[in-house]
Amino acid sequence: MMNSCAVAELTQQINDKISAIRRMLELRTVAKDQDKRNILLKLGRDIIAINGLLDNFEMQVHQQRDMLKCLKELEGFFQEDLRDGQHLKDNMPPHMPRKGMQTVNGVLTQSKQVESQQPQQQNPPKNPHRNQIREMKFITTEEFESVPQYMKGRVTYNQLNAAVQSINTAVTEKYTILQQPAKNMSNAARKLYQRFKDEETKDTKGQFFVVEADIREFTQLKVDKRFHAMLNMLRHCQRLRELRGGGLTRYLML
Incomplete structure (x- = not known):
């Protein structure tokens, strides 16, 4: 130059x-x-x-003219990326984690608040992999757009991911109880534990699943027509699959 x-x-x-x-x-x-x-x-x-x-x-x-033209094009791309970034910042989906936030039982909570609410464990678990509970991944905008309109109805992107968050809450609560030592359980927890074990089959071995009773027990999500419509959308997006038997429908995490 x-x-x-x-x-x-x-x-x-x-x-x-x-x-x-x-x-x-x-x-x-x-x-x-x-x-x-x-x-x-x-x-x-x-x-x-x-x-x-x-x-x-x-x-x-x-050469100087060509370089100036390239620099102006780069400036345009930079300004466009800057606008996209600002739009993403101003329109962050409510289910997305933020700085200083932490997801506990499917709910976004302040990290310091979480630390104060969680009791200190005196002894670490003998098997660290035992506590790894599988949760459903949130739906991306591309996946949501791929859902047929007749299946979506009036369900919005944020409502669908709120349902994902509630299902994850139910999964976490259920398998937290299943992983507790029996001597530490309350009477209510023992009854839930027994129900969970009765609902298991040979086909659910090693799988994480919930039933409608778990949704009612651990979340505020209404189990109605809209809920079942959202389950159809989640099946379409390959987030879960149904397993029927014994008068129950089990929703297995994928």
């Missing part, structure tokens, strides 16, 4: 060459002897040199 000093220097050289040519032409009439002819030959070479400088100058100007 040529700076202003280089351009000024090149311009001065061209002006100097032109001035020299002008003086030589004025002396052309006196170019009778061999010495004067040699000077004229030198003028020819200088003209060729000037043409080369002008070509180089023109090429540099074109």
